[in-house]
Amino acid sequence: MKAITLLGSTGSIGTQTLDIVAQYPEQFRIVGLTAGRNVTLLAQQIRQFRPEIVAIGDENKLVELKEAIADIDPQPIILAGETGVVEVARYGDAEAVVTGIVGCAGLLPTIAAIQAGKDIALANKETLIAGGPVVNPLIEKHGVKILPADSEHSAIFQCLQGVLPGSLRRIILTASGGSFRDLPIEKLAEVTVADALKHPNWSMGQKITIDSATLMNKGLEVIEAHYLFGMDYDDIDIVIHPQSIIHSLIELQDTSVLAQLGWPDMRLPLLYALSWPERIHTDWKPFDLVKAGDLTFREPDHKKYPCMQLAYAAGRAGGSMPAVLNAANEQAVALFLEEKIQFLDIPKLIEKACDKHQPDNCESPGLDDILAADKWARQEVLVESMELGARILSVR
Ligand SMILES: NC(=O)C1=CN([C@@H]2O[C@H](COP(=O)(O)OP(=O)(O)OC[C@H]3O[C@@H](n4cnc5c(N)ncnc54)[C@H](OP(=O)(O)O)[C@@H]3O)[C@@H](O)[C@H]2O)C=CC1
Ligand SMILES: CC(=O)[C@@H](O)[C@H](O)COP(=O)(O)O
Numbered sequence: 001m002k003a004i005t006l007l008g009s010t011g012s013i014g015t016q017t018l019d020i021v022a023q024y025p026e027q028f029r030i031v032g033l034t035a036g037r038n039v040t041l042l043a044q045q046i047r048q049f050r051p052e053i054v055a056i057g058d059e060n061k062l063v064e065l066k067e068a069i070a071d072i073d074p075q076p077i078i079l080a081g082e083t084g085v086v087e088v089a090r091y092g093d094a095e096a097v098v099t100g101i102v103g104c105a106g107l108l109p110t111i112a113a114i115q116a117g118k119d120i121a122l123a124n125k126e127t128l129i130a131g132g133p134v135v136n137p138l139i140e141k142h143g144v145k146i147l148p149a150d151s152e153h154s155a156i157f158q159c160l161q162g163v164l165p166g167s168l169r170r171i172i173l174t175a176s177g178g179s180f181r182d183l184p185i186e187k188l189a190e191v192t193v194a195d196a197l198k199h200p201n202w203s204m205g206q207k208i209t210i211d212s213a214t215l216m217n218k219g220l221e222v223i224e225a226h227y228l229f230g231m232d233y234d235d236i237d238i239v240i241h242p243q244s245i246i247h248s249l250i251e252l253q254d255t256s257v258l259a260q261l262g263w264p265d266m267r268l269p270l271l272y273a274l275s276w277p278e279r280i281h282t283d284w285k286p287f288d289l290v291k292a293g294d295l296t297f298r299e300p301d302h303k304k305y306p307c308m309q310l311a312y313a314a315g316r317a318g319g320s321m322p323a324v325l326n327a328a329n330e331q332a333v334a335l336f337l338e339e340k341i342q343f344l345d346i347p348k349l350i351e352k353a354c355d356k357h358q359p360d361n362c363e364s365p366g367l368d369d370i371l372a373a374d375k376w377a378r379q380e381v382l383v384e385s386m387e388l389g390a391r392i393l394s395v396r
């Protein structure tokens with residue numbers, strides 16, 4: 001039985017991971033759980049999965065959490081705040097840590113888990129995008145495995161099983177096209193938060209759903225693929241595949257192309273990240289090519305969706321630039337979700353932050369440089385967005 005700790009248990013990745021654990025109790029055991037603010041759901045999960053240790057990210061919720069689980073015997077260790085989450089990540093005999101926290105908030109707990117010798121089932125892509133220059137050497141130093149749980153990277157990882165080093169020529173990431181894939185570019189200026197949150201194929205947290213709508217999710221996944229598989233940016237391509245049935249492809253040196261197919265269901269990549277190299281028999285809806293229907297593909301539209309090119313440029317610049325891209329995106333998406341900026345402001349704000357960071361890009365950043373770049377970029381976007389808001393008001 002594999003002992004696992006789950007960071008971000010109350011989110012989309014978190015609840016789907018627990019769904020797997022509940023279905024396969026003979027395969028998996030929960031050691032630790034962490035959430036951000038959702039005490040009610042975390043308390044239910046503690047009751048059901050009986051972890052040894054838990055943490056709530058928001059320290060103001062600690063008392064409420066303690067009250068909600070006061071009757072549970074034995075009591076888990078209960079912690080709070082960023083340090084509490086880090087403590088859970090490194091705790092006990094968990095062999096693997098599933099990173100389901102959203103955003104760069106996942107970076108320090110992921111590093112702590114690696115330093116404690118735990119394998120990482122990586123859903124939290126922002127960790128690798130911002131922290132790649134620090135995370136990758138740590139993975140090597142501590143001899144742990146990083147098992148991709150993001151659906152595209154899981155697909156690539158699955159296709160790569162048995163492929164000899166040097167045989168890989170190109171990675172092809174598929175993208176659904178997001179909420180606005182069939183909307184003409186002229187209409188993008190008017191879209192609302194509610195429109196953007198309607199993903200055509202996947203049910204996910206708000207931040208990644210907006211990233212899918214701007215295609216920044218695919219840009220972030222290009223950088224994620226670079227760090228996970230060591231590919232040059234010139235050899236990572238994006239293709240729009242509206243059905244999200246082919247989860248990504250690899251091209252080999254002889255031009256043979258391998259793909260991984262399945263229904264759009266995150267439990268599959270999560271299960272593989274937890275069971276690798278084994279395959280667990282499931283009773284999930286079997287895949288059916290005929291029911292899947294027509295599979296179509298088209299070129300991504302970089303004019304409509306500038307975020308992909310911004311991500312390629314930041315990835316190629318390397319150093320602290322991907323951390324700036326990521327943090328600027330997180331801040332811009334948060335402002336969009338709060339209805340403080342418009343959809344088309346998201347790429348503009350990110351581009352400004354990246355341009356401004358260019359002369360200060362730190363080539364070989366340490367953790368402190370990455371955290372400083374992250375903080376700087378968020379502040380930069382906030383300031384720029386206020387100017388944007390002031391301009392909008394003055395025009396009105
Ligand atoms: N959802 C999906 O299908 C996929 C997600 N991913 C990636 O997985 C990650 C999680 O995404 P998703 O599950 O959709 O996101 P959700 O928003 O659904 O969940 C986020 C989780 O992180 C917790 N959290 C948020 N902020 C903090 C914080 N500061 N400290 C501690 N915990 C925090 C939330 O807690 P609470 O709710 O209690 O506040 C929640 O448990 C993202 O990096 C995303 O890109 C990748 C591929 C697919
Ligand atoms: C499920 C998953 O891995 C998401 O990252 C998904 O890929 C988002 O869909 P898009 O293809 O629209 O970005």
Ligand SMILES: [Mn+2]
Nearest residue numbers: 150151152221
């Ligand atoms: Mn993905």
